[in-house]
Amino acid sequence: MNPFLITGARVIDPSRNTDGIADVLVVEGRIDAVGRNVSAEAQVRRIDGSGMVVAPGLIDLHVHLREPGQEHMETIATGAAAAVAGGFTGICPMPNTDPVIDNQAAVGFVVRQAIRAGTARVYPIGCISLGQKGQQLAEFGEMVGAGAVAVSDDGKPVVSSQLMRTALEYALTFGIPVADHCEDPTLSAGGAMHEGIVATRLGLKGIPAAAEEIMVARDIILAELTGGHVHLCHRSTRGSVALIRRAKETGVRVTAEATPHHFSLTHDACEGYNTNAKMNPPLREDADREAIRQGLRDGTLDCIASDHAPHHYDTKQREFDEAPNGIVGLETALGVGIRDLVTPGLMTLPELIARMSTIPARIFRLPGGTLAVGAPADLCMFDPTRRWEVRAGDLHSKSANSPYLGETLIGQTVLTAVGGRIVFERGVSKTDA
Amino acid sequence: MTIGAPLGKDLVGLEHLTADQIQLILDTAEPFKEVSERPIKKVPPLRGKTIVNLFFEASTRTRISFEFAEKRLSADTVNVAAQGSSVSKGETLVDTARNLEAMRIDMVVIRHPASGAAQFLAERIRSNVINAGDGKHEHPTQGLLDLLTLRDRFGAIKGLKVAICGDVLHSRVARSNIWGLLKLGAEVAACGPATLLPRGLADLGVTILPRIEDAIGWANALNVLRLQLERMESGFVPSLREYNRIFGVTRDRLARAPNDLVILHPGPMNRGVEIDSDVADGPHSVILPQVTNGVAVRMAVLYLLAGGAPDWRALGGEER
Numbered sequence: 166m167n168p169f170l171i172t173g174a175r176v177i178d179p180s181r182n183t184d185g186i187a188d189v190l191v192v193e194g195r196i197d198a199v200g201r202n203v204s205a206e207a208q209v210r211r212i213d214g215s216g217m218v219v220a221p222g223l224i225d226l227h228v229h230l231r232e233p234g235q236e237h238m239e240t241i242a243t244g245a246a247a248a249v250a251g252g253f254t255g256i257c258p259m260p261n262t263d264p265v266i267d268n269q270a271a272v273g274f275v276v277r278q279a280i281r282a283g284t285a286r287v288y289p290i291g292c293i294s295l296g297q298k299g300q301q302l303a304e305f306g307e308m309v310g311a312g313a314v315a316v317s318d319d320g321k322p323v324v325s326s327q328l329m330r331t332a333l334e335y336a337l338t339f340g341i342p343v344a345d346h347c348e349d350p351t352l353s354a355g356g357a358m359h360e361g362i363v364a365t366r367l368g369l370k371g372i373p374a375a376a377e378e379i380m381v382a383r384d385i386i387l388a389e390l391t392g393g394h395v396h397l398c399h400r401s402t403r404g405s406v407a408l409i410r411r412a413k414e415t416g417v418r419v420t421a422e423a424t425p426h427h428f429s430l431t432h433d434a435c436e437g438y439n440t441n442a443k444m445n446p447p448l449r450e451d452a453d454r455e456a457i458r459q460g461l462r463d464g465t466l467d468c469i470a471s472d473h474a475p476h477h478y479d480t481k482q483r484e485f486d487e488a489p490n491g492i493v494g495l496e497t498a499l500g501v502g503i504r505d506l507v508t509p510g511l512m513t514l515p516e517l518i519a520r521m522s523t524i525p526a527r528i529f530r531l532p533g534g535t536l537a538v539g540a541p542a543d544l545c546m547f548d549p550t551r552r553w554e555v556r557a558g559d560l561h562s563k564s565a566n567s568p569y570l571g572e573t574l575i576g577q578t579v580l581t582a583v584g585g586r587i588v589f590e591r592g593v594s595k596t597d598a
Numbered sequence: 599m600t601i602g603a604p605l606g607k608d609l610v611g612l613e614h615l616t617a618d619q620i621q622l623i624l625d626t627a628e629p630f631k632e633v634s635e636r637p638i639k640k641v642p643p644l645r646g647k648t649i650v651n652l653f654f655e656a657s658t659r660t661r662i663s664f665e666f667a668e669k670r671l672s673a674d675t676v677n678v679a680a681q682g683s684s685v686s687k688g689e690t691l692v693d694t695a696r697n698l699e700a701m702r703i704d705m706v707v708i709r710h711p712a713s714g715a716a717q718f719l720a721e722r723i724r725s726n727v728i729n730a731g732d733g734k735h736e737h738p739t740q741g742l743l744d745l746l747t748l749r750d751r752f753g754a755i756k757g758l759k760v761a762i763c764g765d766v767l768h769s770r771v772a773r774s775n776i777w778g779l780l781k782l783g784a785e786v787a788a789c790g791p792a793t794l795l796p797r798g799l800a801d802l803g804v805t806i807l808p809r810i811e812d813a814i815g816w817a818n819a820l821n822v823l824r825l826q827l828e829r830m831e832s833g834f835v836p837s838l839r840e841y842n843r844i845f846g847v848t849r850d851r852l853a854r855a856p857n858d859l860v861i862l863h864p865g866p867m868n869r870g871v872e873i874d875s876d877v878a879d880g881p882h883s884v885i886l887p888q889v890t891n892g893v894a895v896r897m898a899v900l901y902l903l904a905g906g907a908p909d910w911r912a913l914g915g916e917e918r
Binding site: 368 | 613690691692710712713714715717718732733734735736770773796797798799801802
């Protein structure tokens with residue numbers, strides 16, 4: 166593992182509340198020094214950071230890596246490659262694979278495949294219920310012992326309030342959050358997109374905002390009852406934001422995430438039956454998108470997670486009703502965040518990095534999210550002004566089901582290091598001594 | 599509007615047509631009405647064209663109407679029903695489309711249970727695609743034949759008040775009617791239980807009338823939609839009996855209606871549910887003229903998409 170020195174970059178570290186031009190020296194896998202005119206031995210590789218931002222590696226609490234079972238869509242190795250290409254050094258795969266990750270051996274498999282891939286750190290999420298069937302609790306303790314950092318039945322909601330209550334209580338022993346995909350399936354059944362004027366015009370069955378909000382309200386009430394930590398995945402409606410805001414004011418242990426697509430797109434993206442705009446929860450209305458943005462700005466929504474959900478192109482090239490939900494997002498998250506949150510002035514770049522790195526690390530109690538001296542050198546360097554077009558052939562993910570294809574994003578990762586090892590580079594100018 | 603492709607390549611819906619294009623189709627249909635009244639019901643404009651009628655959903659009326667329209671224009675036609683085809687063996691719609699394309703057909707008429715299927719096909723093949731009903735989206739030729747029937751009765755669409763009654767939520771006929779009527783200057787209302795009216799109708803410019811009595815008192819014409827039995831089973835209405843009692847178009851309810859109130863129904867009817875027999879068979883009904891106009895409208899659409907001049911006689915259509 167070779168040491169390297171990034172010189173003259175804008176170094177942003179939300180964990181220490183710092184933002185300024187500095188050099189960053191990485192030695193033996195750790196941050197060795199951050200400051201002006203850092204000196205290093207002559208043989209240390211110099212990387213010109215002028216015009217670039219160096220930040221703690223991004224951390225995504227919500228991805229789908231499809232392995233085991235659907236390796237034609239993505240593998241842990243290709244998902245991790247997509248992650249580091251997007252500036253992510255830590256990702257949390259959801260357990261809805263085939264078979265599902267509901268036991269210690271399965272968690273161990275994910276961990277081992279990630280080590281084999283050798284790029285991003287992969288922190289598995291285990292199932293709440295055995296087989297994601299919504300009945301019997303999975304062995305949280307054993308899964309945590311094998312490396313799981315949270316539990317979730319994501320992809321499916323936890324329908325039984327009793328199971329959700331038990332999960333929140335039982336998780337207290339292990340200090341892990343219970344992440345819920347909030348959806349009342351009796352209200353959303355058969356729905357293909359947001360219930361509203363676009364669904365009416367296209368003749369598609371809608372999913373009302375209430376399907377999400379009812380479960381958000383329930384989870385908040387159960388978190389209050391149990392004292393457990395509930396983490397609400399991919400919130401999409403203005404009603405959810407209002408419920409979470411009120412819960413936080415009363416001190417309930419609730420954290421929440423929003424996806425780039427929910428703060429950047431609306432149900433208008435489904436026009437023309439665009440299956441790359443089909444996801445669950447669905448893209449909502451303008452007022453919802455605005456509420457998500459405000460929620461991220463004021464901290465009601467703690468973090469940004471991509472909900473990276475690769476699908477093979479065959480399955481997306483279908484009738485809208487038949488196409489699967491989800492889009493890839495690891496490689497576009499930063500560019501969408503800078504374009505749609507930072508550039509319009511909704512938040513500063515350090516605030517964006519906090520919501521994509523430092524804060525998610527805290528929520529799942531993960532290492533990372535910091536450039537403190539002595540910390541493992543998980544970092545990313547990106548050009549915050551580079552405009553780039555999203556093209557299917559350029560993505561590192563095995564799938565290219567993105568609603569941003571053909572769009573221009575702002576800000577692109579040029580270098581990612583995990584544990585001090587450079588695992589991704591994109592045209593870095595080298596000033597080697 | 600250029601002669602040769604006055605409607606573009608496909609007809610997937612009325613939403614994206616202009617008022618002029620809709621008028622053109624209706625005007626083009628007028629002379630075709632007469633073809634069906636001849637002893638020899640055939641004119642040559644589509645001679646040598648091959649047309650596939652691709653029906654992924656059961657249909658009698660629409661499929662036969664299209665087939666007559668095609669044959670009366672001298673096209674060669676093939677009917678494909680989803681049952682017994684490669685579709686039932688798991689072939690995807692995109693593969694079906696590519697295979698049709700490879701056989702060098704000229705036009706496809708598609709009926710499919712998924713909204714957007716016609717557009718999906720249209721974007722993937724060079725042939726003309728005509729939507730014969732896609733899911734809950736549109737059924738443009740039904741909308742057009744309803745417009746033609748109303749125009750026959752009232753002389754013009756502009757200013758007419760038309761109430762669409764019943765299961766608007768699941769109805770492609772309703773959507774095509776709404777677009778066509780609004781574009782031609784009619785006032786449109788929707789009437790039915792709130793469980794069967796989709797969100798956002800008012801934003802489209804449609805008035806909501808909660809009671810059938812209100813619709814009868816307001817409208818020049820009622821377009822009464824079929825209430826499918828499944829709607830009761832999936833809980834949208836408690837029973838067909840109550841539906842008839844509260845929302846049915848019955849003779850009693852029409853007692854005070856003006857004589858020129860017109861009643862349309864896209865068929866097939868559930869007599870005694872959304873419409874009573876003595877209404878369907880009575881003086882207000884234009885249900886059979888609708889069927890007759892269906893053939894003429896479909897001839898007009900096929901003819902225009904095939905590149906026919908707006909006056910079909912210019913291409914050598916035979917006079918009697």
